[in-house]
Every structure is written in C-alpha cells, then in structure tokens.
Amino acid sequence: MNILAIEDDLEMASFVQRILSEEGHSVETVHDGESGLALARSKEFDLLIVDRMLPRKDGLELVREFRESGGNAPTLFLSALGDVDHRVEGLKAGGDDYLTKPFAPDELLARVDALGRRGGTEAPITILKVGDLEMNLLARTVKRGEESIDLQPREFRLLEFLMRNAGQVVTRTMLLEKVWDYHFDPQTNVIDVHISRLRGKIDKDFDRPLLHTVRGAGYRLQA
Amino acid sequence: MRLPLPSFVRTTTFRLAVVHAVTFLIFTFGLLIYLFYSTAGYMRSQSVKELDGEVQALAAAFNTGGMARLNQSVVERSSVPGPYFYVLQDADGQTISGDFPSIPDEVPDEESVETNFNYQTLNRNGEIEVRSANGIIIRLPNGAALMVAYDLGQRRQIVDRIIQTMWTALPIGLALSLIGGLIISRWAARRAEQLTRTTDGIISGDLSRRAPVIGSGDEFDRLSERLNAMLDKLEHLMMTTRHAGDAIAHDLRSPLTRLRNRLENDLRDGEKVDREESLERTIAEVDAVLATFNAILSLSRIQAGDAAKFKQVDISMLGEELAELYQPAAEDEGLSFDSEIEGGLTVDGDRSLLGQAMANLLDNAMKYTPKGGAMTLRVRTNSHDQAEISVTDTGPGIPEADRERAVKRFVRLEASRTQPGNGLGLAMVDAIARLHHGKFELCDGPGEPPATGLRAALLLPKAQE
Structure with a gap:
C-alpha cells in the first residue's frame, strides 16, 4: 500500500515508517500539517496516517480540508488524545479510524490493513468465505464444509468481523470497539473467552484450525 | 488630535457623578420653569378677573346713575391708593376724571378692548421708571370712554424674584447634584472595587478569596455570587489537577523504579540473560505503566467532568x-x-x-x-x-x-x-x-x-x- 504518514514527532514517524515498511508498504513521512495536506492532494495515496496535533495545521483541520477538496483516501488518526470525545471529533472531521498513542505495532498494522481493504470498490457482500467456512449474511447462517454451525448473535457478529478481516491480525481492542462498541479496556480476559468459545464451535471438530491466536497481538482468521 | 483626558475622567465615579448632576439640573430647572409659568399665568388671570370686576362695578354705576354717578365712582376709586388706574373721557376725548392723564390707546367704536401699555412714573427715590400696565377700555353708549388699568409693575417684581431665585438656585443645585452623584457612584464604585480586590487576591495566588455578598440581592450581589460559584469550580478543578499530579508522581515512581532495577540487573547479568525475553517483559511492564497512567488521567477527567x-x-x-x-x-x-x-x-x-x-x-x-x-x-x-x-x-x-x-x-x-x-x-x-x-x-x-x-x-x- 502507498501510505502517507503525517507526524511531527520524528521518533514516532520513523517508528511508523519502519513497522509499515517491514510489512511491504511504501511509506512517505511529512512532519507538518501544511506540507502534509499539499502532498496528500498532489499524489494518490491508499491511506493517510495523521497525527492530531501537528505544527502549522492541526490534524483535524487537515483531514477536514482534505475531505472538502474531494480527497477520499482512508484516514487513520494517531493521537495521544484518547477520550471518546476526541475520537468522535476525529471521525466527524472525516477520519475512518482512530488509534490512541501509545499503541502496539500489531495494533497499527491491523488497523492499517483493515482500512486498506475498505478503500476498494465494495459491492454489497452477502456471502463471506474463508477456506471452507462460509457465512451467509442474509440468511444469517454459518456452515463449515457441509456442516452448519449454530452461533449466538454476538458470536455471529464476532465471526463476521473476523471474516471481513480474514488473513489480518485483529486486536482485542479492535474487537471491543467494533463488535461490542466499547471504548474502554476490561482488565480481565473477557475477549479471549469469547474467542475460545467461538473457536470451539468453528474449529473443534475439524482438522485444520482457522482461528489463530497471534501472541501478544490478537487473533487472525485464516484458511 | 484628541487630547489625553486626565485619568479621573475615565473613572466610573466621575462619569456617574456628571450624568447624575446633569440629570438633576435638567429636572430642577424643568420644575422651576413650570413653577414660573404657572405662577405668572395665575397672576395674569387673577388680574384680568379683578379688572373685569372693576369694569362691571363702574358699568353698574353708569347704568343706575348715568355719567354723574360714574364720574363720582371714578373719582372715589382714583383716590384710593393701589395698583388700579382709572380714566373717564367724554365723547371728544377730554379727560373728565381719573388718576391717569389720558387713555393711552385708541378707543374702540363699540364695547370693550384689552390693552397693554407702558408709562413713566417717579419711584420712591424720585427716579423715573418705566412700568407697564394692562387695562380694559370701554366705549359707553353716550360716546364717553372709560379705562380701568392694572399696574403690572408689581407682578413683574414677583416674576423677577422667581428668575432671580432660579439663578441663585443654579450653583446650589449644581453643587448638591454633584455631591449626590458622587455619593451614589462612590457606593457603586466601592462594590466594584471590592470585586477588583478579590480578583487581585486570586491573581496573586490566594484562590480561597471570595467576593463579598451583602445580601441585598442587587446586581453586584448577583455578580459576586456568580463569581464565587466560578471560583468554587475553579478551585475544585485545581485541587483535582494537583491531586492527579501528586498521584502520578507518587504511584508511577514505584513501577518505574522496579522496571529500572530489572533492566539494570539484566544488564549486569550480561550474556546469561535471554535478551528477547527480557525485552518482552520490559514492554509488558511499560504497557502496565502506561495503562496506570491512562487510568489516572481518565479518573481525573471523570472527577473534573461535567x-x-x-x-x-x-x-x-x-x-x-x-x-x-x-x-x-x-x-x-x-x-x-x-x-x-x-x-x-x-x-x-x-x-x-x-x-x-x-x-x-x-x-x-x-x-x-x-x-x-x-x-x-x-x-x-x-x-x-x-x-x-x-x-x-x-x-x-x-x-x-x-x-x-x-x-x-x-x-x-x-x-x-x-x-x-x-x-x-x-x-x-x-x-x-x-x-x-x-x-x-x-x-x-x-x-x-x-x-x-x-x-x-x-x-x-x-x-x-
């Protein structure tokens, strides 16, 4: 992916550049708001990563202006301001996701991947498939191979999110935000338990597991 | 170019005093002018009424006793000292009787006419003075003419007295209204100054100062109450912030110290340490510190929240x-x-x-x-x-x-x-x-x-x- 990272903290900028480059993305970094906006307008990027507090034009203003001038590249806010209010401001300004600093590298990668796929032309999907696992979004049924799997509503949403992000790492925080709509972290392992229950339903009686735990990061659904 | 005004001119006290004085003066003079016109008007209507009465009495004398009787009445009345003048003339304009030389105005052909005229006389000190009079002239059925006039000199004296009083009253009124204005505006300014002193105290760091509320429920009291409520909130926020700062200093120190000690140990142990495991543990500990830090921040925000x-x-x-x-x-x-x-x-x-x-x-x-x-x-x-x-x-x-x-x-x-x-x-x-x-x-x-x-x-x- 072609990524523009606008971040004034040089240390943070090179950290972001490094972890994204290692995954094969090409990353340009800019250190202030105005040149960031200029570059975002002059070149086509697949994704913008924007710090909220930038010299010469703050991140919110930058994204707002970028959107007003017709820019539609997906945008991820990076910010030390992590309140729900700040998040809402970021999304209202035209951001697609919001990640609070400090973050784990995997968290950033997972979100970048999720946003990257969102950019494509998206016909409404009714069937999701990962390996021999198949989810019908209209009938709300799941089957693996020929065997149909009975899921609770929340498990269905959890699996849907994992399937939509198949092949990518999905973090616990992402699951809490997207599946449960909570913007706080429980201290205990509540998410892990839900995942293991889901795993019990979709993987238990099959030879090849689909739902993998990525140590220290989260989970990945992969055929 | 504007001249710089002396600083006292800019004070609210001065401005309020001036406004008060001017308003007071306008009202006072309005009142005096009204008094003047109503007094003068009353005296005028009173004199006309009295003139009418005289004329009626003389006309009655003429009707009952003809010219002889009228003449007699005029002579009698002329001999009484007072503000009235009487003149009786025959049809040819010759004065028959009265205490005034002649009718100073044209005699009308029929009925009566009012007249105003000036005349000269000697005052008590022997000086010539011009006085004015107001009279009624009547043409009698036999062609003779009668004038009864009222000496306005006296009335003018009263009016003059009023005007003179007004001029004397002017400086007194001005002084009084300035003093009143000063008293009122000093009172307002004192309350404003109390607020200024309170805010000065706060600026210099004493956040416990509060504006005085005297219980009158006026605008100053309401302003003070609002100000105090704002200060309460501010003080509360400051306390919360201070607590958060203390808490951060106090409670992040121990995990950070622990972390530092462990890193130090690993460094000393050198080759024996599994580098990767050490770094992973370090990251986990730093994450825990960050989580605590975030929790402190969100707790402070909740405590200060609205x-x-x-x-x-x-x-x-x-x-x-x-x-x-x-x-x-x-x-x-x-x-x-x-x-x-x-x-x-x-x-x-x-x-x-x-x-x-x-x-x-x-x-x-x-x-x-x-x-x-x-x-x-x-x-x-x-x-x-x-x-x-x-x-x-x-x-x-x-x-x-x-x-x-x-x-x-x-x-x-x-x-x-x-x-x-x-x-x-x-x-x-x-x-x-x-x-x-x-x-x-x-x-x-x-x-x-x-x-x-x-x-x-x-x-x-x-x-x-």
Missing part, C-alpha cells in the same frame, strides 16, 4: 450486554454467573463511563472470588426509586472498616496485593457515580462470615421522563 454531555442511557441493555460479555469468562474461572436485570431502566449519563463502572465491578468480582463461588449482576429500581446497578460475589469481601478507604485512589487492601491491578478500579466507579449525581456503596454480600462476600452497588437517579 454532566453537560449526558444522554439517556438504557442501563438495562448495557447490563445485558456486559453480562453477555463477562459470563463466559466468569464460567471459565469456575464461577457461576447470574444476571437479574429489570427491563427498560434509563439514566441520564455517559454510556461509556457507566459501562466502564460495571466492567470494573465485574472485573473485581471475578478477580477476588475463589473458584466455585458465585457472582450476580443486578440492574433494578430500588425502594428509593433509584436505578441500582449492583454486583455481588461470594469472595472474601471488604471489612467494614476498610470500605471507605477502598474507594480512594491507589488504595490496594492487604488482601489484594497479590492480584494484578492499579488500585484505581473502585475509585473510578466512585468518581463515575458522583459524576452521575449518584452514590457508590460497598456492603456485605450474601455469604456467611468470615467470607461474607461483597455487594458493590451504584445508585443513580433515574432519567427524567
């Missing part, structure tokens, strides 16, 4: 969701988890914070309840018609003496030292309860002593319909 952005939150639904989120984990811990949730209960609040509070209580119950125990999440209306969110468990409970301390920041009771956590969980629940104008209570759970268990309840006012 309820302005509250929306209706369906806590029944929130409870159902959290029960669903926690149930599997609780069961994995070997706990039986129940939820008793009354439907459709709403409060005015912040969904995320209320969810956080419930999650903290559930986390706590899960952490401290031993295997085989039970925990219950209840959402219901209590007997005081409050919305009550409670979590009970069959764990060790918290001794009554420690309960108040347990909701303070960073207090980790003896029994809990071995458990992970930052000591902010219950403090946060307490702060969230307060922010929602509610209360947080800890009491005995359902168990038998000594393991009574714990019942942690959040009591919130229900949403207004």
